[in-house]
Amino acid sequence: MLNTYNEALTWIHSLLKFGIKPGLKRVEWLLERTGHPEKEITCIHVAGTNGKGSTVAYLRSMFNAAGYSAGTFTSPYLISFNERISIDGNPIEEDELLRFARLLKPLVEEVSQSSLGSPTEFEVITVISLLYFAEKKPDIIIYEVGLGGLFDSTNVITPIVSLITNIGFDHMGILGDTVEEIAFQKAGIIKENVPVFSTVDQEPAVNIIKKKANEMSAEASLSGIDFSYMHLGSSEHGEKFVFQGMRGSNLELEITMKGLHQVKNATLALAAVEYLNSEKIYHFTHGQIKEGILSAFWAGRFEKAASSPDIILDGAHNLQGIQALKQTLEHHYPSKNIYLLFAALHDKEYKTMMKELKDIIKGVYFTTFDFPRAAFANQLLAESPFQNAKAIEPWEEALAEAKKQLKGEDILVITGSLYFISEVRKTFSKI
Structure with a gap:
């Protein structure tokens, strides 16, 4: 019997040992036994290698501005475990989770x-969210895919709109190593x-997306063909752009999340909202x-945590994310000396990630953090392409230095x- 929230959390985390087990059968079994909550909800499904969380944030914010309540299911968490399951930005209460x-x-x-075996942590969290x-x-x-899409446990839902942000190389051992x-x-x-x-x-x-959409009699709308954007400029406040929609809309907009990749993510959310508006499924004014x-x-996501010096937190954890980070730094800090505090998981392509940043970084502090798959600082340093680099553990000492x-x-x-960002972020009290 689980008596407290902490006991419930410990039990959920204990399922981590079952790792990642692609497939829907265990989740479907649990949903069958709990009355099929997935059939009781109206939802949007968001997949992609990077940008899922930001796209979810844009959607939720627009729904809230239009007066709608919006649930979100996201991963991983940055502050508290419960934030993975939220309504209007408010995480599920501890007693509810219990x-x-x-x-x-x-x-x-x-x-x-049974022959199905134990559900994983993510599968159990998915079912809790649906209930x-x-x-x-x-x-x-708004449901964010955990990993991939086809065999992800969130794929038990039937959404009103599906979104795919981008394709990059991550989790290749599970998803495959070609585009x-x-x-x-x-x-x-x-x-x-x-x-x-x-x-x-x-x-x-x-072509793969169009083929699948055709097989499913699903209308596919693509950026650059059916909807597009024109970037107007970057400033210390964010990005300005024009969204050109499928139904003649031509909106000049501004976002505070920095980077051209964020303009792209915003455009995807806007295309979905434009469709829902035009179909009168929901109502949004231009002002909202x-x-x-x-x-x-x-x-x-390129979050400014402190000033003088500016300290930027960015959750880039694969090559595509690092490329977006590099582009954003070049746009917003073209003439500054940029230093790096870097930690990574040992099963990620961190050598490629480091190489991507080599030309714009003045110096690097390699470190590690308390996580089973975290690479050691000396391991990162040994494979570093940077001239000016040192390894310091723990990360608190590296940050202080x-x-x-x-x-x-x-x-x-x-x-x-x-x-890593989740761990470090706790030390910056103002955020």
Whole structure:
């Protein structure tokens, strides 16, 4: 029996040992036994290698600005575990999580004894979210895919719109190591007669998405063909751009999340909202869209945590994320000395990530953090392409050393892993 929230959390985390087990059968078994909550909700499904969380944030913010309540299911978390399941930015209460964990624990134990085996942590969290949202009934729920799409446990939902942000190389041991293989997994979220919107730009991946959409009689709308944007400029406040929609819209907008990749993410969310508006499924005014897109925020994405020197937290954890980070630094800090505090998971392509940043970084502090898959600082240093680099553990000492050495006009970028950013972010009290 689970008596407290902490006991519930410990039990959920204990399922981590079952790792990643692609497939929907265990989740479907649990949903069958709990009354099929997935059939009681209205939702949007978001897949992609990077940019899922930001796209979810743009959608939620626009729905909230239009007066709708919006649930979100996201991963991983940056501050508290409960934020993964939220309504209007408010995480599920501890007693609610405990209640659903109590309900599921005997079912998880029962299915574990069957040929299906034990559900994973992510599968259990997915089911908890579905039970919670079915009970609370927000106007819309935005589900972020955990990994891939086709066999991800969130793929038990039938959304009103599917979104695919982009295709990059991550989790290749599970999703495949070609653009086509990864695109096939992401396109697995496309459901029959459910429109899909995508900002994927590699032709082979686009062809996979179009083929899957055609098989499912789902209308596919693509960035650069059916909707587009024109970037107007970057400033210390964010990005300005024009969104050109499929139904003649031509909106001049501003976002506070920095980087051209964020413009792209915002455009994808805007395309979905434009469709829902035109179909009269939901109603958004231009003013609500502008307000929502401007106020959207997603922690740990080029987030300014301190000034003099500016300290930027960015959760880039794969090559595509690092490329976006580099582009954003070049746009917003073209003439500054940029230093790096870097930690990464040992199973990521961190050598490629480091090489990408080599030309713009003045100096690097390698470190590590408390996580089972975290690489050691000396391991990173040994494979470093940087001339001016040192390894310091623990990360608190590395951060203190960097702050001591940097001048007021310098920039410190803390990056390499979302889990690392989550840990570091707690030390900056103002955020």
